[in-house]
Amino acid sequence: MTGRDSPVLEVDHLTVHHGQLCAVSDFSLRLGAAETFAIIGANGAGKSTLLRTIAGLHKPSAGTIRVDGTDVTSTRASDRVGAGIALVPEGRRLFPSLNLAENLSIGTHRARPGSFTVERVYDLFPWMRERRGQRASQLSGGEQQAVAIGRALVANPRVLLLDELSLGLAPVVAQRIYALLPELLETGMTVLLVEQDVTQATRVATRVACLLEGRTTLEGRPGELTREQIESAYFGLHEEHWGDPDEAAS
């Protein structure tokens, strides 16, 4: 914990199955306010499943998820938005037949009170204001990603979940989007992000965990982890475990 008293997001012993396959196994996490936690890992490591389970799209087979101390494990995805969880899904998932402004304003459907409004998103991304009438499907990948983030921000979540922001984007574009994170953190928003791009993730995160076949193989602060440690955890080269995630978190 980073000196804050009550965790914003608590995930305890979460296990998720896709049929027979165990996608996430006994995963635990405690996140305080304004922390940025990055989960890295190769394809199929269970990263997206983990985020989707926290957002309520998958049912866990075991474990609990709490936001601000409230147990949301059995809450519907659509109700978790009100509880303070917003996921920017992999692949952006904008509504293609809605225009930009409609995509943003639908994000306010179950918005909590807070500082993010559609206007504020326009201030963050000034280009959006003049293109608000354009269909989401006509935007470029990077623009769509920005709208997807904006759509999640206007719900004023306590925890913002970002799933593979850089996927399918030019590195420069991805970098520009990640450059926004510090501004979000000033509002006290907690960010949990999943990323294949290790460099990008370690640059923005205050803590990093590496997931391999549904298990945490490494956890720590980016500055304290060596490249070799990350590499071996990422690819599962050694059966080394770098401490219990619970312990590292507390």
Add this chain to the structure above:
Amino acid sequence: MIWVNAIVQGILIGGFYALFACGLSLLFGVMGIINLAHGDFAVIAGYAAVLLVPQTHLPLVWGFLIVVPMFALGGYVLQRTLFQTALDRGNPLTILLVTFGLSVITENALLQAFTSNGQSINIGSLIAKSFNPSPVVSISYLSLAVLIVAVVVLVGLSLTLSRTKTGRLIRAVADDREAAELVGVNYRHVFGIAAAIALATVALAGIASGMLTEFAPSSGTNNLLFAFEAVVIGGIGSLWGTLAGGIVLGIAQQIGAQINPAYQILAGHLVFLAVLAFRPNGLFRARVAA
């Protein structure tokens, strides 16, 4: 001029087909439900108008004021219970079988209760009134009223979808149900609203059909076929396409009938098959549910 009349009559009947088909189009566009009981729902609406409305001492012409809200409510409940349960199974065949079953049950229950005799909604002398813009063209007020209702319903539906908050939610869940959940939209409720709208339009269509012609327990299947053809000709998911599809179908049937009365239905089917063969996406393909 005889052909002009055929085309005019085709447009008039096309309005009815479009009214009939828009609910089918909406259910498919938003939820991916192919409602095989669509025609039978219209028949139920016809019987409801014939049986319930006289109890209220309201003129039969105004019967829709009672039947349409009833159907809207029923549509919401049906979607939230039976249809949603079927959709939750995840297999697209399940919902198809459920609507097929509903169709069979409805038809037989109606047969049992009301025999196979035809019924019609008796609106008195209104049925026969018409005007003649030219010596060979005769336009019945009732058919014109049905066409106007169809256009008003389609314009209203289109505006609702494009301008209102509810319409935005419907388009969003039609686009991406899961992404809609992620922004806090309870898609089941939105599905319910879409079904309510769809069934309200079916009720209107059923009442219109009862006034224009007559209906019997078995007429649902026939009507369903025309509705399907209108939707496919116009392009699935496009409301304006549905209107155009209904009119194209109506004109084809009337022109066929002009050639030989036996060709009326056949001509419609041929146009439908031609569209399927050459423009399988329909003549006016547009985005889903917009």
